[in-house]
Amino acid sequence: LIGQKAQKEGYKAYAIGGFVRDLLLGVENLDIDIVVEENAISFAEKLVKYIGGNLKTYPNFGTATLTLKDGSKIDFATARMEFYPFPAALPEVEETTIKHDLYRRDFTINTLGFKLNSPVFGDFLDFFNGKKDLEDGIIRVLYNLSFVEDPTRILRAIRFEARYGFKIEEQTLAFMENAINNNMLEEVKVGRMADELKLMLSEKTGLTSFKRAMDLGIIDKIFGEIEDKDRLLKEMETVNNLMEICQVKGISIDEPFLVYLRVILSHCREHIRIKFLKGMNLEKNLYDDLMYFFEEYKGALEKLRNPKFYSPSELVEILGDFSHDSLIPLTAISGSNLVKRRVFLYLEELSKVSIETKGEDLLELGFKPGPIFSEIMENLRKEKLDGNISNKEEEIIWVKS
Numbered sequence: 001l002i003g004q005k006a007q008k009e010g011y012k013a014y015a016i017g018g019f020v021r022d023l024l025l026g027v028e029n030l031d032i033d034i035v036v037e038e039n040a041i042s043f044a045e046k047l048v049k050y051i052g053g054n055l056k057t058y059p060n061f062g063t064a065t066l067t068l069k070d071g072s073k074i075d076f077a078t079a080r081m082e083f084y085p086f087p088a089a090l091p092e093v094e095e096t097t098i099k100h101d102l103y104r105r106d107f108t109i110n111t112l113g114f115k116l117n118s119p120v121f122g123d124f125l126d127f128f129n130g131k132k133d134l135e136d137g138i139i140r141v142l143y144n145l146s147f148v149e150d151p152t153r154i155l156r157a158i159r160f161e162a163r164y165g166f167k168i169e170e171q172t173l174a175f176m177e178n179a180i181n182n183n184m185l186e187e188v189k190v191g192r193m194a195d196e197l198k199l200m201l202s203e204k205t206g207l208t209s210f211k212r213a214m215d216l217g218i219i220d221k222i223f224g225e226i227e228d229k230d231r232l233l234k235e236m237e238t239v240n241n242l243m244e245i246c247q248v249k250g251i252s253i254d255e256p257f258l259v260y261l262r263v264i265l266s267h268c269r270e271h272i273r274i275k276f277l278k279g280m281n282l283e284k285n286l287y288d289d290l291m292y293f294f295e296e297y298k299g300a301l302e303k304l305r306n307p308k309f310y311s312p313s314e315l316v317e318i319l320g321d322f323s324h325d326s327l328i329p330l331t332a333i334s335g336s337n338l339v340k341r342r343v344f345l346y347l348e349e350l351s352k353v354s355i356e357t358k359g360e361d362l363l364e365l366g367f368k369p370g371p372i373f374s375e376i377m378e379n380l381r382k383e384k385l386d387g388n389i390s391n392k393e394e395e396i397i398w399v400k401s
């Protein structure tokens, strides 16, 4: 349909990038990327009238996203023809624009495409030997300065390498190491770096990539020299295992990436940690939650590692202000089974204990609204946690006394 419409309206449309790569690999990929000559937005606006769906346009970038009724998404981008050190051979005149567009991409395996226009539908585009690299399992940049021009490609390379079990081609690896050693990663804004790290750690093979990034000195460049790399790796693996346990037990985790990030940042110097957290432009409550973690986790661990007996209410006092997303890294950092048992007792049981008495019950008992309300509620919960009261009747008796 897209090809028919493009043909009718005088545009050239191509399916390109990850969608084509995964199609050839036989891997599911529901994100369809389409490049349009000459104007993706005006084409998408015409198309939406024809096939329906919800269109969002981004005029500053010349892109548009169409969400279809079944929830699937198609991204449209205008073919870009910027100046790059293009190889000497003259491109075929007819396909100059799309060829230039594909030349700007990260790796040869992502430069594959096919034509969508109805008379030539399915004609394969492979200007840079991407199909051969895909068959050989090789990740290769298109030009020497690729990693200098966009250092986030360093993280993309090791992400794809682990995801598909591919190998970074020798020369590409040399360009990459060069960019790393020349401090190119420091040039990237924290927000973009965090986005790429998040993509990396969201993969099933995220920890393999993370270890590779550590071995290549990437993590040191992003977060400052990590002193105990083995310990950091072990803690990351523990976080991964603990999150799997949480999933099985139905314990909710809001943002797995930030769970890993807490562990990584606990190995950093404070000024780097603060710079990274500020640069991420997190929502205030998330930022505060992370800051609370770094201010409090050491003190909490000291108490939790102590083998002395804690009553349930005392455990809640130590752990109650940490979010679930903070308790997982706290457990991983502790490396202690006692801490793990205590945290999971809290997550699975103690955090769910609540009281039945409500504000209106206290009004009925003659209390005047004010700070006393929360004081009573808090103490009631402590009594309930420690097993001294078990139902509403007993709660009311306790309040009266």
Ligand code: ATP
Pocket: 016, 017, 018, 019, 029, 031, 033, 104, 105, 106, 107, 110, 111, 150, 152, 153, 156
């Ligand atoms: P994924 O399966 O992770 O979504 P993808 O290849 O589809 O992989 P996207 O991030 O959606 O990844 O990017 C779409 C396409 O845009 C890629 O195939 C690649 O050609 C290009 N691209 C993305 N990021 C970059 C980059 N930093 N530099 C150059 N090209 C990029």
